[in-house]
Amino acid sequence: MEDQPKFPDLTDAERRALEELLPDEMSEIITSGIKRRHFLKLITYTGTGLLATHLLGIEQLMARSTAVAPLPPTVIENGVNVSFQVNGSAQQLLVDSRMTLLDALRERMDLTGSKKGCDHGQCGACTVIVDGRRVLSCLTLAATCEDKEVTTIEGLADGDKLHPMQAAFIKHDGFQCGYCTPGQICSAVALMSEAKNGEASYVTSNVREAGRPMELSEEEIRERMSGNICRCGAYPNIVDAIREVHGDKAVAQVWQFADGTI
Amino acid sequence: MRPFKYSNAADPAAAITAISVNADAKFLGGGTNLLDLMKEDVMHPSELVNITRLKYADIEKTSNGILIGGTATNAFTANHERVRKQYPLLTMAILAGASAQIRNMATNAGNLNQRTRCSYFYDVNMPCNKRTPGSGCGALKGLNRNHAIFGWSEKCVAVYPSDMAVALAALDAVVHVEAGNQEKRTIAFADFHRLPGSTPQIDNNLKHGELITSIELPENDFAAHSYYLKVRERSSYAFALVSVAAAMSLDGSRIRDIRIALGGVAHKPWRATAAEKLLVGKEATMANFKVAAAAELKNARPLEHNKYKVKMAGDAIVRALSNAMNGVGYGMNAGLEAGV
Numbered sequence: 001m002e003d004q005p006k007f008p009d010l011t012d013a014e015r016r017a018l019e020e021l022l023p024d025e026m027s028e029i030i031t032s033g034i035k036r037r038h039f040l041k042l043i044t045y046t047g048t049g050l051l052a053t054h055l056l057g058i059e060q061l062m063a064r065s066t067a068v069a070p071l072p073p074t075v076i077e078n079g080v081n082v083s084f085q086v087n088g089s090a091q092q093l094l095v096d097s098r099m100t101l102l103d104a105l106r107e108r109m110d111l112t113g114s115k116k117g118c119d120h121g122q123c124g125a126c127t128v129i130v131d132g133r134r135v136l137s138c139l140t141l142a143a144t145c146e147d148k149e150v151t152t153i154e155g156l157a158d159g160d161k162l163h164p165m166q167a168a169f170i171k172h173d174g175f176q177c178g179y180c181t182p183g184q185i186c187s188a189v190a191l192m193s194e195a196k197n198g199e200a201s202y203v204t205s206n207v208r209e210a211g212r213p214m215e216l217s218e219e220e221i222r223e224r225m226s227g228n229i230c231r232c233g234a235y236p237n238i239v240d241a242i243r244e245v246h247g248d249k250a251v252a253q254v255w256q257f258a259d260g261t262i
Numbered sequence: 263m264r265p266f267k268y269s270n271a272a273d274p275a276a277a278i279t280a281i282s283v284n285a286d287a288k289f290l291g292g293g294t295n296l297l298d299l300m301k302e303d304v305m306h307p308s309e310l311v312n313i314t315r316l317k318y319a320d321i322e323k324t325s326n327g328i329l330i331g332g333t334a335t336n337a338f339t340a341n342h343e344r345v346r347k348q349y350p351l352l353t354m355a356i357l358a359g360a361s362a363q364i365r366n367m368a369t370n371a372g373n374l375n376q377r378t379r380c381s382y383f384y385d386v387n388m389p390c391n392k393r394t395p396g397s398g399c400g401a402l403k404g405l406n407r408n409h410a411i412f413g414w415s416e417k418c419v420a421v422y423p424s425d426m427a428v429a430l431a432a433l434d435a436v437v438h439v440e441a442g443n444q445e446k447r448t449i450a451f452a453d454f455h456r457l458p459g460s461t462p463q464i465d466n467n468l469k470h471g472e473l474i475t476s477i478e479l480p481e482n483d484f485a486a487h488s489y490y491l492k493v494r495e496r497s498s499y500a501f502a503l504v505s506v507a508a509a510m511s512l513d514g515s516r517i518r519d520i521r522i523a524l525g526g527v528a529h530k531p532w533r534a535t536a537a538e539k540l541l542v543g544k545e546a547t548m549a550n551f552k553v554a555a556a557a558e559l560k561n562a563r564p565l566e567h568n569k570y571k572v573k574m575a576g577d578a579i580v581r582a583l584s585n586a587m588n589g590v591g592y593g594m595n596a597g598l599e600a601g602v
């Protein structure tokens with residue numbers, strides 16, 4: 001066993017933060033001693049490590065609500081204070097101007113549902129809904145979100161009750177590995193309101209007929225969902241799930257368990 | 263990504279001033295291209311000024327057409343009722359581009375300012391005169407199947423990627439810009455983007471600090487006979503190999519007036535003026551469309567790997583014109599229904 005000095009370099013604030021962050025049995029480890037290096041690694045695992053900890057007060061770093069007063073933006077280079085709503089709760093963050101909304105969600109708010117597939121606007125895994133419209137969070141700067149309302153996959157369900165689109169994805173097996181799924185579902189949810197608003201797509205048969213709610217054919221759904229790539233190729237099932245929610249009537253489930261049950 | 267200063271512009275004058283005093287500063291619209299280029303270190307502005315909250319997001323009627331706001335999103339523009347009814351060519355072209363998510367973010371002004379997707383431009387380890395003037399053009403003798411067949415120079419063979427801009431070229435749009443001291447000017451769309459010549463690093467004739475406030479579309483009588491055809495390697499969410507914006511007005515079966523512009527073939531949207539000239543006043547027939555397409559493509563200068571684009575562009579012109587003529591509706595189905 002390595003010699004483990006008791007709380008060698010941990011500041012009080014760091015210790016408090018660690019205790020809050022970790023499950024009870026983990027924080028017990030602290031009492032048996034922990035190295036600072038290890039602590040920083042833990043911080044990284046919990047998804048908050050992308051920031052230079054020495055530049056920020058530790059409470060601010062860990063903050064998940066508005067309770068803390070914003071730090072002056074000068075505390076970090078090119079810092080921007082931004083307040084916005086995420087899944088209905090107010091957020092106030094000091095971010096590096098370079099931070100994308102995706103990184104802010106994942107690394108600062110612990111909302112790791114939104115995925116980073118490509119980070120270049122090519123896959124749709126990071127799709128979230130901002131002010132009612134689906135957008136790519138990997139190409140959205142967090143700084144530009146001031147006063148906006150962001151909905152992520154975590155904000156769709158009503159308590160334990162799944163959003164109809166989530167339920168339909170499960171019923172129709174609209175995923176395999178699931179990596180693209182949060183983006184697919186957010187995209188599909190926003191698509192429902194686009195169709196209701198009568199918005200056209202490139203395959204709409206006559207774009208001059210404006211303003212009526214659209215009934216989406218399978219071809220329409222495929223074109224409108226083309227910004228969400230699925231490496232597992234779950235497309236047919238994704239389309240079925242969307243058809244069911246869009247048509248508001250049951251679409252037959254095409255899969256069954258090996259014993260013949262569904 | 264390199265560090266940059268960020269600010270929210272309170273009003274147009276403040277935005278223009280902030281950009282004007284810093285040669286490395288850029289306006290930030292939807293950011294869908296700029297942020298990507300910054301992540302790739304192709305572009306590294308020292309300052310971004312967010313202009314998406316400025317009051318240029320509307321679409322207004324004017325005495326002889328419409329004004330489309332520079333900061334209006336592509337999605338809003340494509341679905342605006344007046345645009346759909348009177349300029350369906352623009353709606354189709356916008357909807358042919360990118361994905362729903364990107365169209366929700368991208369602004370009209372930003373669309374005109376997007377950069378080429380040439381892979382040599384994107385790869386900072388490769389030579390590229392557009393990215394690093396004087397380093398050479400990697401594509402000229404390299405992999406150039408996606409590159410230009412018209413208007414290129416030894417310095418640059420890149421193509422302009424926008425679909426929206428191809429429709430704007432066909433519709434004779436006018437770009438309205440504002441500079442410091444509230445100075446305003448307009449740029450005819452044909453003069454907005456440039457051919458590469460010896461300075462391919464300059465994409466268009468906008469000056470540093472000039473802000474695109476709106477894009478004007480003059481009235482026309484093409485609405486019933488418009489079609490945007492995009493040929494690409496997958497059926498959606500891909501850049502054009504070749505695209506054609508076609509619009510005409512008809513007196514019976516005679517062509518009263520006609521507009522044709524091509525995308526994916528040059529450093530700017532390529533107005534097919536030779537084909538247009540041949541078709542005005544003629545019968546709208548497949549035979550005449552073919553003659554016109556051949557006349558336009560006669561001057562094409564393909565590179566080693568993109569000779570296919572010459573035939574593809576010719577066929578695409580004929581198909582887009584026949585779909586526009588038939589007015590069979592819009593969308594990909596139209597061509598199939600018409601059996602062309």
Ligand code: FES
Pocket residue numbers: 115116117118119120121122123124125126127136137138139
């Ligand atoms: S992670 Fe945003 S599009 Fe791929």
Ligand code: FES
Pocket residue numbers: 174175176177178179180181229230231232233234
């Ligand atoms: S389920 Fe695996 S990428 Fe879509």
